[in-house]
Amino acid sequence: MRGLLLSCLxxxxxxxxxxxxxxxxxxxxxxxxxxxxxxxxxxxxxxxGAPVMLAGIEKEGRAVAMLRSASRGGIETWRxxxxxxxxxxxxxVIASRGLGDDLLIGDPGAAGxxxxxxxxxxxxRIHRYLDGTDGVMIxxxxxxMAPRRARKIAMNKQQVDTVLxxxxxxxxxxxxxxxxxxRAGQVVQSRQYLSAGMGALALRLSMP
Amino acid sequence: xxxLAAPSRGQTQTQTHDRVNLSLYGMPGxxxxxxxxxxxxxxxxxxxxxxDGVSRNALTxxxxxxxxxxxxxxxxxxxxxxxxxxYDRSFDLRYQAVREGAAMPAIAVGLQxxxxxxVFGAEYLVASKRLRPDVTxxxxxxWGRLGSSGSFRNPLSVIDGRFDRRPDVSGISDTGRVSLDRxxxxxxxxxxxxxxxxxxxxxxxxxxxxxxxRVERRTMGFDHRTxxxxxASYRLKWGGEIGLALLHGSAATxxxxxxxxxxxxxxxxxxEAAPPMVVPRDDxxxxxxxxxAGPSRDDLVAAFRGQGLRITSLQRDxxxxxxxxxxxxxxxxxxxxxxxxxxxxxxxxxxVETFRIRPTDKGMALAEVVIRRADxxxxxxxxxxxxxxYVRAQIGDATGSGAVMAQAYPGMAYRLAPYLSPxxxxxxxxxxxxxxxxxxxxxxLAPGVVLSGxxxxxxxxxxxxxxxxxxxxxxxxxxxxxxxxxxxxPEISYLTVERFFRPGRNLYGRATLGYLERMYGxxxxxxxxxxxASRLGLGIEMNYARQRDFDVLFGFQDYDVxxxxxxxxxxxxxxxxxxxxxxxxxxGDMGFTVSLDRAFGNGFRVGAFFTLTDAGFKDxxxxxxxxxxxxSIPVNWLVGEASRxxxxxxxxxxxxxxxxxxxxxxxxxxVVRDYHEPELGARWARFWR
Numbered sequence: 001m002r003g004l005l006l007s008c009l010x011x012x013x014x015x016x017x018x019x020x021x022x023x024x025x026x027x028x029x030x031x032x033x034x035x036x037x038x039x040x041x042x043x044x045x046x047x048x049g050a051p052v053m054l055a056g057i058e059k060e061g062r063a064v065a066m067l068r069s070a071s072r073g074g075i076e077t078w079r080x081x082x083x084x085x086x087x088x089x090x091x092x093v094i095a096s097r098g099l100g101d102d103l104l105i106g107d108p109g110a111a112g113x114x115x116x117x118x119x120x121x122x123x124x125r126i127h128r129y130l131d132g133t134d135g136v137m138i139x140x141x142x143x144x145m146a147p148r149r150a151r152k153i154a155m156n157k158q159q160v161d162t163v164l165x166x167x168x169x170x171x172x173x174x175x176x177x178x179x180x181x182x183r184a185g186q187v188v189q190s191r192q193y194l195s196a197g198m199g200a201l202a203l204r205l206s207m208p
Numbered sequence: 209x210x211x212l213a214a215p216s217r218g219q220t221q222t223q224t225h226d227r228v229n230l231s232l233y234g235m236p237g238x239x240x241x242x243x244x245x246x247x248x249x250x251x252x253x254x255x256x257x258x259x260d261g262v263s264r265n266a267l268t269x270x271x272x273x274x275x276x277x278x279x280x281x282x283x284x285x286x287x288x289x290x291x292x293x294x295y296d297r298s299f300d301l302r303y304q305a306v307r308e309g310a311a312m313p314a315i316a317v318g319l320q321x322x323x324x325x326x327v328f329g330a331e332y333l334v335a336s337k338r339l340r341p342d343v344t345x346x347x348x349x350x351w352g353r354l355g356s357s358g359s360f361r362n363p364l365s366v367i368d369g370r371f372d373r374r375p376d377v378s379g380i381s382d383t384g385r386v387s388l389d390r391x392x393x394x395x396x397x398x399x400x401x402x403x404x405x406x407x408x409x410x411x412x413x414x415x416x417x418x419x420x421x422r423v424e425r426r427t428m429g430f431d432h433r434t435x436x437x438x439x440a441s442y443r444l445k446w447g448g449e450i451g452l453a454l455l456h457g458s459a460a461t462x463x464x465x466x467x468x469x470x471x472x473x474x475x476x477x478x479x480e481a482a483p484p485m486v487v488p489r490d491d492x493x494x495x496x497x498x499x500x501a502g503p504s505r506d507d508l509v510a511a512f513r514g515q516g517l518r519i520t521s522l523q524r525d526x527x528x529x530x531x532x533x534x535x536x537x538x539x540x541x542x543x544x545x546x547x548x549x550x551x552x553x554x555x556x557x558x559x560v561e562t563f564r565i566r567p568t569d570k571g572m573a574l575a576e577v578v579i580r581r582a583d584x585x586x587x588x589x590x591x592x593x594x595x596x597x598y599v600r601a602q603i604g605d606a607t608g609s610g611a612v613m614a615q616a617y618p619g620m621a622y623r624l625a626p627y628l629s630p631x632x633x634x635x636x637x638x639x640x641x642x643x644x645x646x647x648x649x650x651x652x653l654a655p656g657v658v659l660s661g662x663x664x665x666x667x668x669x670x671x672x673x674x675x676x677x678x679x680x681x682x683x684x685x686x687x688x689x690x691x692x693x694x695x696x697x698p699e700i701s702y703l704t705v706e707r708f709f710r711p712g713r714n715l716y717g718r719a720t721l722g723y724l725e726r727m728y729g730x731x732x733x734x735x736x737x738x739x740x741a742s743r744l745g746l747g748i749e750m751n752y753a754r755q756r757d758f759d760v761l762f763g764f765q766d767y768d769v770x771x772x773x774x775x776x777x778x779x780x781x782x783x784x785x786x787x788x789x790x791x792x793x794x795x796g797d798m799g800f801t802v803s804l805d806r807a808f809g810n811g812f813r814v815g816a817f818f819t820l821t822d823a824g825f826k827d828x829x830x831x832x833x834x835x836x837x838x839x840s841i842p843v844n845w846l847v848g849e850a851s852r853x854x855x856x857x858x859x860x861x862x863x864x865x866x867x868x869x870x871x872x873x874x875x876x877x878x879v880v881r882d883y884h885e886p887e888l889g890a891r892w893a894r895f896w897r
């Protein structure tokens with residue numbers, strides 16, 4: 001994972017996920033609309049010096065550079081070149097779009113505050129997914145949050161001091177463990193569960 | 209009010225629903241004997257098996273939690289005589305009367321081959337119980353084929369002596385009729401079976417069969433050594449199963465089956481690109497906007513086009529804006545409306561507070577969805593945003609046309625695509641198909657005026673090798689398909705001018721002139737009444753049709769007919785949609801068609817229909833009356849990409865001339881359905897997708 005992240009950082013944008021492996025002729029034959037993708041807008045964003053985040057799908061072992069395209073009301077939205085987006089509040093993923101099994105909207109409860117404070121808490125998380133027939137499927141998790149010991153992680157070839165917070169979540173249908181590495185209360189690296197279909201994401205801010 | 213957030217259906221994290229074994233008949237069971245079990249609701253499964261001289265292929269659908277149905281196509285070599293093989297189409301139906309309880313077994317009653325030639329005809333009452341998580345046992349009593357081995361006097365004869373005698377199938381003209389006078393009659397016999405899920409992938413079945421294989425012994429030389437059957441099946445990694453069975457100690461059978469739940473597509477949220485973000489009015493975007501003279505119409509049009517949407521009308525009244533939007537790619541109407549609303553937040557002046565979005569197709573505004581701009585800003589990331597945005601949107605009829613976007617007309621669209629056109633069940637060659645290229649165009653000349661056509665050129669195929677000639681005594685309105693197949697290449701599949709209009713509130717109209725379909729040309733008119741919020745739709749259609757020349761180019765033959773129907777459409781909820789059509793069919797016969805479809809929220813549809821007309825069973829010929837099943841699979845369901853296209857097929861056991869309808873394109877209910885309740889609301893969660 002780390003190697004992959006690094007190589008992506010070196011060639012920004014080169015590691016776009018193969019989320020759209022469909023050929024143009026296939027699209028034409030079956031009337032598939034290539035809509036909403038705008039590589040130009042991505043390039044403009046990159047030229048404007050937007051912050052960069054590396055995002056990977058854990059089970060697929062690949063990563064992509066995402067650029068912050070909006071930051072409003074405490075919610076940051078990050079966009080990849082093929083227009084997959086992740087929305088984060090206080091470093092916690094609350095929505096994704098374009099991944100096949102997206103998090104329609106997540107309500108992480110107090111997770112963001114607990115992570116920032118590197119505290120301990122019992123937290124309720126509510127995830128909403130599209131259920132396959134375009135209805136909403138709601139999954140509630142009970143999560144145990146606690147700080148782990150301080151860690152040094154490698155960022156941009158530097159060793160950086162971080163505090164690690166762990167979030168263990170349980171639901172009748174299964175659980176997951178999220179990890180957040182914070183520096184001065186800000187999440188700089190994380191592993192966060194997204195959905196049954198996608199599994200967990202690995203995210204890392206790229207330091208300027 | 210619709211239930212938008214339905215309680216979670218089997219959460220995707222735990223996809224370990226118990227596997228239900230299918231018998232060689234394709235229904236839940238043991239080797240050949242049925243069980244009382246049901247597959248998970250909605251499961252669609254395909255099974256195929258072959259042994260020396262016999263092959264059975266079935267499409268089975270779990271219609272509801274307690275009702276399952278199956279359509280089977282079987283081949284039996286030399287079954288009807290020394291040189292006469294049988295290609296047989298048949299239907300099964302099973303109802304689970306009692307659900308399995310802690311002590312109570314599940315109990316089901318079933319009809320096997322109730323409307324075909326009766327070759328597999330049987331009725332049964334069966335009880336099944338899970339003895340251990342991995343072991344299921346069944347015991348039952350059968351009639352007909354399932355009452356032929358070890359049989360005894362029908363216990364039902366206590367009620368009435370008529371149960372003692374089971375009338376024979378009288379001949380080909382008798383086929384296809386529901387054989388009410390045979391059900392549960394004649395001798396009965398008991399059967400039983402055990403299923404054991406030996407390992408995660410290996411499954412074993414053992415049964416005592418009450419099928420004596422009488423005809424097979426007599427005409428096919430089948431060797432019935434024992435009433436016991438045994439089978440093993442192995443689940444392949446990706447889900448399908450292969451199996452091997454030994455029937456009656458003499459016949460080895462190889463089988464394959466797979467099943468899936470249409471409610472669980474591979475990409476539940478789709479892989480389409482993320483939507484544009486909502487732009488709040490107090491955002492910096494507004495500053496950018498102020499610096500310019502105002503929003504440019506071209507920018508707006510381009511932004512919509514980038515999302516697969518076409519603006520057909522645009523009008524501002526005070527602090528509200530009315531936008532007609534034609535959706536070219538999104539399967540769910542709500543997704544198109546959501547994307548349009550997001551774009552409007554970025555492109556409308558800050559003083560516009562209300563968006564009136566009118567989903568428009570064929571120049572008709574199909575509904576008006578009123579969305580407050582403030583709700584867009586407030587609910588984009590609200591945990592319950594899907595539900596709240598639905599409740600706050602006002603959805604109603606769209607009256608008046610709004611200011612037409614001059615740029616939108618004329619609009620032309622072309623498409624070159626491959627086509628596959630199968631023709632199945634010809635006894636000379638059960639699978640025929642043509643593959644070729646189709647060039648289609650559709651041009652909106654003015655609002656509501658559409659010129660469209662399609663040209664097909666075969667590349668390869670064998671449909672032109674049909675040699676069977678129709679023996680129908682009715683006018684050959686459909687049964688001459690072989691003559692069309694032989695003569696038509698290339699063909700003009702259709703070429704029409706259509707006029708769509710709104711005659712009034714809740715009313716929709718269509719007039720079509722030209723080559724309406726492959727076999728007919730003429731003129732067609734239709735009016736539909738369908739309030740946006742109503743589950744009920746009512747329509748009337750009148751047509752004058754003339755049969756086209758076999759070469760499917762410009763000429764016509766002599767046969768012409770006035771045909772038309774009054775139709776009622778009703779959404780029963782829980783994904784069931786019914787339709788009743790009453791009227792005059794192509795051969796001039798009068799009658800009605802009953803259809804029932806299960807339309808999954810994601811657009812996947814499975815349905816069945818039958819038509820009874822005054823043409824009568826005898827004149828209809830083989831099959832007695834028109835009936836069939838149909839399947840419709842959206843491209844979006846298959847690959848998770850934005851598309852309004854799909855694959856649809858109708859499977860009829862036999863296509864004859866009675867009860868045949870004209871295939872007019874763009875029937876109004878299909879046009880309006882996606883933007884009307886309950887479909888619009890049922891898929892509203894896509895508003896934010």
